[in-house]
Amino acid sequence: MIGLIGKKLGQTRVYDPSGRAVPVTVVLAGPNYVVQKKTTATDGYEAVQLGFGEQKEGRLTKPVLGHLTAAKVPALRRLREFRDFTLDVKPGDKVGVEIFAEGDYVDAIGVTKGRGFEGVVKRHGFRGGDMTHGAKGWHRRSGAIGQRLFPGTVMRGMRMPGHMGQVRRTTQNLLVVKVLPEDQLLLVRGAIPGAAGEFVIIRESKKRPKVAAKK
Amino acid sequence: MGIQQILESVTESQVKQGLPRMDVGDTINVHCRIIEGDKERIQVFQGVLMSRKGRGPQEMITVRRIVDNEGVERTFPINSPKISEFEVVRRADARRAKLYFLRDRSGKSRRLRDRRRGLKHVAGLKTAEHA
Numbered sequence: 041m042i043g044l045i046g047k048k049l050g051q052t053r054v055y056d057p058s059g060r061a062v063p064v065t066v067v068l069a070g071p072n073y074v075v076q077k078k079t080t081a082t083d084g085y086e087a088v089q090l091g092f093g094e095q096k097e098g099r100l101t102k103p104v105l106g107h108l109t110a111a112k113v114p115a116l117r118r119l120r121e122f123r124d125f126t127l128d129v130k131p132g133d134k135v136g137v138e139i140f141a142e143g144d145y146v147d148a149i150g151v152t153k154g155r156g157f158e159g160v161v162k163r164h165g166f167r168g169g170d171m172t173h174g175a176k177g178w179h180r181r182s183g184a185i186g187q188r189l190f191p192g193t194v195m196r197g198m199r200m201p202g203h204m205g206q207v208r209r210t211t212q213n214l215l216v217v218k219v220l221p222e223d224q225l226l227l228v229r230g231a232i233p234g235a236a237g238e239f240v241i242i243r244e245s246k247k248r249p250k251v252a253a254k255k
Numbered sequence: 256m257g258i259q260q261i262l263e264s265v266t267e268s269q270v271k272q273g274l275p276r277m278d279v280g281d282t283i284n285v286h287c288r289i290i291e292g293d294k295e296r297i298q299v300f301q302g303v304l305m306s307r308k309g310r311g312p313q314e315m316i317t318v319r320r321i322v323d324n325e326g327v328e329r330t331f332p333i334n335s336p337k338i339s340e341f342e343v344v345r346r347a348d349a350r351r352a353k354l355y356f357l358r359d360r361s362g363k364s365r366r367l368r369d370r371r372r373g374l375k376h377v378a379g380l381k382t383a384e385h386a
Contacts, residue, residue: 049258052266053313059288059337066265225265236258 042139042250043122043243044069045092046226048150050236054217054227064217065148065232069242070136070224073113074129078121088125090135093117093239118239137219137226144216145245146226150234154206164199209233213245266312271334274341277316279304280349284342285318285331297339300329306353319357321365326358 046069053061069092076089095117097105108116111131129135140146160166160182168180182201186194211232218227232240244250256264277283285300302320305328309315314333319326331338357365 050262052262054266055269055334055336059335061332061335066262068261220265223261223264225261227265 041122041124041244041246042126043090043241044072044135044137044139045090045118045120046070046240046242047093048232048234048236048238048240049225051231056217062217062229063231064227064229067148067226067228067232067240067242068224069226071134072136073111073116074131074133074135075108075111075113075116075119076131077129085123086125087121087123088129089119089121091116091119120241122243136221136224138221140216140219140226140242140244142216142219144250145213145248146216146228146242147210147212147245148214148228148232148240148242149208149210150232150238150240152205152207152209152233153235155204157202158204159201160199163201163204166199213248263311269312269334274333275343277304277307277341277343278346278349279307279352279354280347281343282345282347283318284340284344285329285338286340286342287331288337288339301344302327302329303347303354303357305355305357319354 046067049066049068051063051065053063056062072090072092074088075091078085078087078089080086091108091113093116095115097115100108100115104119105115108114113132127135127139155162159180161168161180166182169175169178171179182199185198185200186192211230214232215229216226217229219225220227226242228242234240281304282301283304287298287300289296289298300318300320302318304316305319306317307314308317312334315330316333317328317330319328321327333341
């Protein structure tokens with residue numbers, strides 16, 4: 041399972057070789073630094089910890105800074121482990137978008153845009169009431185939430201208004217349209233979660249891994 | 256480099272260079288590459304350039320022509336690789352940026368004035384008629 045930490049820059053569109061316009065999200069995904077390597081012997085599992093993003097040293101705590109200095113990497117903003125990283129790397133190494141190729145499939149993980157407290161129409165797609173035909177004051181409500189004396193309680197998990205967005209979400213099976221190693225950019229087909237400027241994780245697709253895609 | 260500049264640099268290479276000057280009101284030929292099975296041919300759509308909208312790689316043009324007394328409008332992305340060429344057939348004078356009023360016109364009033372008065376900047380520009 042290979043992956044990178046990146047920054048979502050925004051969306052645009054490009055033409056593919058057949059002349060079709062493809063919507064893409066541009067992700068700055070490098071350089072990532074290898075900060076630590078975890079092994080079954082020392083940690084009980086295999087993983088590689090990557091770091092990404094410039095940060096002022098003063099903004100990091102001393103324990104974190106010490107951890108980074110041990111790996112001889114600059115001050116980094118985000119750290120994240122990737123389990124069973126299939127590339128052979130050692131602490132201090134740089135990895136970048138080169139680990140992906142055009143035609144690969146990836147999953148994008150990000151924190152969705154926060155919507156605040158939202159009603160059921162927006163949050164759960166309820167239909168609400170009529171806007172006309174004599175409807176008055178009953179337009180975006182959810183309707184009844186229970187039954188009668190039995191069960192006499194509202195079922196658990198009943199969909200109701202509440203806070204929406206700002207949760208971690210994964211979009212799976214996105215096509216890598218283009219890799220630009222000079223600028224460390226990845227063009228990924230379609231939308232990925234979160235606002236522009238947010239950190240995202242781009243990893244090899246779980247359902248369509250690299251090996252299978254090449255066959 | 257700011258985020259916007261990076262996004263533009265990604266699509267920069269797709270913006271076509273050396274297109275003829277096309278203004279709203281001009282009559283133009285659009286050469287479309289059409290793929291039928293494994294054969295490719297070029298279809299020319301001729302009409303009045305009615306609107307240009309969008310910027311950079313996203314720019315679109317709307318071209319209107321009359322076929323069998325029925326108005327036909329097609330919108331093309333300027334930078335699409337499926338369009339091989341643009342040709343200006345006739346230059347005309349338009350006072351507004353979008354010529355949607357042409358939809359309500361019929362007969363003689365549909366024609367646009369030739370470009371003559373005070374439009375020296377386009378006087379001498381190449382059109383398919385003169386070439």
